[in-house]
Amino acid sequence: MTPSTFDPATISVPPARLPELLARMPKAELHIHIEGSLEPELMFKMARRNGVSLPYASVDELRRAYDFSNLQSFLDIYYAGASVLLHEQDFYDVAWAYLQRAQADNVLRAELFFDPQTHTARGVAMETVIGGLHRACEDARTQLGVDAALILCFLRHLSEDDAFETLEAALPYRDQFIGVGLDSSEVGHPPEKFARVFARCRELGLHLVAHAGEEGPPAYVWSALDVLKVERIDHGVQSAKDPALMKRLAQDGIALTVCPLSNLKLCVFPKLAEHNIRTLLDAGLKVTINSDDPAYFGGYVNTNFLQTFEATGLTATHAWQLARNSFEASFMDAAGKARCLERLDACFAEFAGGH
Numbered sequence: 080m081t082p083s084t085f086d087p088a089t090i091s092v093p094p095a096r097l098p099e100l101l102a103r104m105p106k107a108e109l110h111i112h113i114e115g116s117l118e119p120e121l122m123f124k125m126a127r128r129n130g131v132s133l134p135y136a137s138v139d140e141l142r143r144a145y146d147f148s149n150l151q152s153f154l155d156i157y158y159a160g161a162s163v164l165l166h167e168q169d170f171y172d173v174a175w176a177y178l179q180r181a182q183a184d185n186v187l188r189a190e191l192f193f194d195p196q197t198h199t200a201r202g203v204a205m206e207t208v209i210g211g212l213h214r215a216c217e218d219a220r221t222q223l224g225v226d227a228a229l230i231l232c233f234l235r236h237l238s239e240d241d242a243f244e245t246l247e248a249a250l251p252y253r254d255q256f257i258g259v260g261l262d263s264s265e266v267g268h269p270p271e272k273f274a275r276v277f278a279r280c281r282e283l284g285l286h287l288v289a290h291a292g293e294e295g296p297p298a299y300v301w302s303a304l305d306v307l308k309v310e311r312i313d314h315g316v317q318s319a320k321d322p323a324l325m326k327r328l329a330q331d332g333i334a335l336t337v338c339p340l341s342n343l344k345l346c347v348f349p350k351l352a353e354h355n356i357r358t359l360l361d362a363g364l365k366v367t368i369n370s371d372d373p374a375y376f377g378g379y380v381n382t383n384f385l386q387t388f389e390a391t392g393l394t395a396t397h398a399w400q401l402a403r404n405s406f407e408a409s410f411m412d413a414a415g416k417a418r419c420l421e422r423l424d425a426c427f428a429e430f431a432g433g434h
């Protein structure tokens with residue numbers, strides 16, 4: 080990894096300027112479900128144009144339903160919302176809207192999860208899903224300067240056979256996604272259930288990630304690492320309950336894509352001030368901050384940074400580390416990482432230089 084020319088020990092930013100630094104610093108977002116970025120206004124617009132009826136009378140009524148008690152209570156609404164996505168242009172539009180927001184938050188690299196089974200089960204073709212999302216990613220590179228890539232997620236509440244069928248259907252578009260992930264209802268669906276399909280994806284040279292330790296136990300994080308052989312853990316916050324696992328994650332430099340506002344909205348932590356992000360950072364884990372499902376959880380990546388720093392008292396040095404981790408843990412090539420890390424250090428040099 081490129082050594083930084085910047086000495087984090089010299090970072091000194093007045094607290095009043097921390098929000099501006101968090102907003103302006105270059106970053107990568109590594110945990111964003113594109114279906115979870117579908118804002119109610121766009122959802123209603125698509126419902127109207129596609130003749131889909133939603134079980135809510137208005138945008139306001141829908142937003143009022145975003146009062147979740149756990150992961151499943153969210154997923155039920157999230158899958159219902161995704162039912163308005165039918166045509167290639169719909170997939171383009173939802174991704175394009177997110178990528179514009181990402182650019183505004185100074186995201187240089189975004190790795191977007193998508194859930195094809197949510198759509199193919201309703202008769203939408205894989206080509207329609209991947210085609211629209213991929214076209215938006217290409218436009219983001221040329222028109223927004225945001226480097227975006229797709230990660231196909233298998234739904235873990237469905238069978239491994241279903242995951243294999245999904246992989247088969249996606250393989251004609253192999254050059255349009257960089258990896259696979261595992262999401263949906265965690266408890267009761269351990270990573271081992273998907274051992275064979277992940278082994279196949281590994282043979283195909285795909286990057287591997289999995290949600291683990293969001294609500295589920297540390298044992299699921301161990302098996303995501305040892306059975307699925309993932310390169311990053313999505314969420315992973317329950318790892319703090321297992322000291323041996325914390326040691327393993329630190330030693331192997333396994334990144335956790337932490338999503339603080341998601342954890343708050345889904346009642347993983349009762350308050351943001353009680354989030355364990357600082358424990359994870361202090362243990363030397365490669366933590367990153369991400370938005371998960373920003374349309375449902377009250378904020379895009381910069382809001383996640385701002386509110387988490389405010390609630391937990393993290394400092395400008397933590398900000399630099401988190402942003403650096405996001406580039407290092409990304410699936411960009413070495414030259415791409417080096418370019419992003421240079422821009423990060425230039426941003427911090429400007430702030431540390433004083434104004």
Ligand SMILES: Nc1ncnc2[nH]cnc12
Binds near residue numbers: 112
């Ligand atoms: N936070 C989350 N956990 C599991 N599956 C998801 N799908 C979308 N968001 C998710």
Ligand SMILES: [Zn+2]
Binds near residue numbers: 110112262290313371
């Ligand atoms: Zn997620």
